[in-house]
Amino acid sequence: MDNVIGGVVNSAANDLPYPLISDSDPFYTEGRAEHTLEESFLIPWNDIGALRTLLENHGNKIAVLIMEVFNSNGGGASPRPGYLEAVQQLCKQYGVLLCFDEIITGFRTAIGGAQSIVGVTPDLTIFGKAIAGGMPLAAIAGRKDIFDLFRQNKVIGAGTFNAFPVSMAAGLATIRMLENGGLELYARRNNLQAKLESGLRKAAHAAGHDLVTLGLPGNFCTHFTAREPMWTSAEISANADAGKAMRFRQGLREQGVLQGLGSRWFVSFALTDEDVEATVDAAARAMERI
Ligand SMILES: Cc1ncc(COP(=O)(O)O)c(C=O)c1O
Structure with missing residues (x-):
């Protein structure tokens, strides 16, 4: 939601709010295939009505909702009281996975991330930045039944830098320091x-x-x-x-x-x-x- 996946919110297109290519898009880049933009929807954060309308119209086509817990990238606004609980409930209702983007807040805000402050546990969480004290490391965590798909080789998560030893060591050291502190x-x-x-x-x-x-x-x-x-x-x-x-x-x-x-x-x-x-x-x- 908001700028997590780039692009700008198309406020005029209530029915199909996919990320727009426009002059005001801070992530504008040439060479982006149009159809990739049409494979995702971008809606305003903290607007439960916008999410409800989107899911009513397109819920059956959506696999996952990715959002920040606090809108760090959009000026630091807090979630409205009850907003995240309502998001979680709607995701459940429409069979959409809820993924919190804790790239900024993970480990930095609290050892349990921003989600530990608001008390809403998503299906998936993505981490980066503070997780390894500045060394390049990103991680995804979530429900066991989703991660079993990797173990069963139904989903591939290969990559050149996966398990890069220096970053993994930095991540472990960071987490130990945060836990011990x-x-x-x-x-x-x-x-x-x-x-x-x-x-x-x-x-x-x-x-x-x-x-x-x-x-x-x-x-x-x-x-x-x-x-x-x-x-x-x-x-x-x-x-x-x-x-x-x-x-x-x-x-x-x-x-x-x-x-x-x-x-x-x-x-x-x-x-x-x-x-x-x-x-x-x-x-x-x-x-x-x-
Ligand atoms: C909230 C948020 N999500 C995702 C990203 C992108 O993360 P990465 O650089 O690991 O792709 C950023 C910025 O880097 C960010 O601030």
Whole structure:
């Protein structure tokens, strides 16, 4: 949903919302076969009505629904209360597998991923990024009966870099460190993140800007707006001041602080109190000039 598989939401095509090729598609690339786009549907995240309509019309053609738990790539919005439970129920009703994309949130947000925070367990989950502390590794996990298909050789999962020993060792080491650090490790990081978020909000208000922070442990976004709550990427882009965000990012960069694209912040376990203070100071200076 939303930009997980690339393309932009075709809001005009209620009946066939497949990913569109358009100028506003950040993943636009030449040479993409049109029919591959028609093999998937792209619908807005956090809109249970859109999913219901899609499944009513095309549920029998859909194998799997892939979505983020929090919309990290769309501005950091949280799922509406009851949304994920309703998604799961609809998937069950239409025989569609539910796959959570925890590429950003897996292991970073909590050892059990974002799904452990919301309490909804999907049929499948995909992981990447933090799973191996920065080394290239991606993984898929899920229900035993689905994975039995690999064991029975009904489905092939071959690949040049499968089980690449260096990445596997990095993944194991990362997971052991996260497990051994336990809840304290996450609590310490979450505490620093809370300081960073409130420091950024205070710096903004002191310079006369409205700023909201949206996200979850380990990953949040800053938006120059007073509007709260915001539930969708469309709501965020309609309300947040993109020009200010761009100038803020540039002002931070000039002081050696790199903010992620899309106004994103990733809060690592290596962060210190001093890092947070230096970042908030840099943000305060940047806020004065935007
Ligand atoms: C939420 C999300 N899903 C999937 C991907 C793609 O993952 P990969 O680079 O492993 O294909 C990304 C970005 O890299 C992402 O941010």
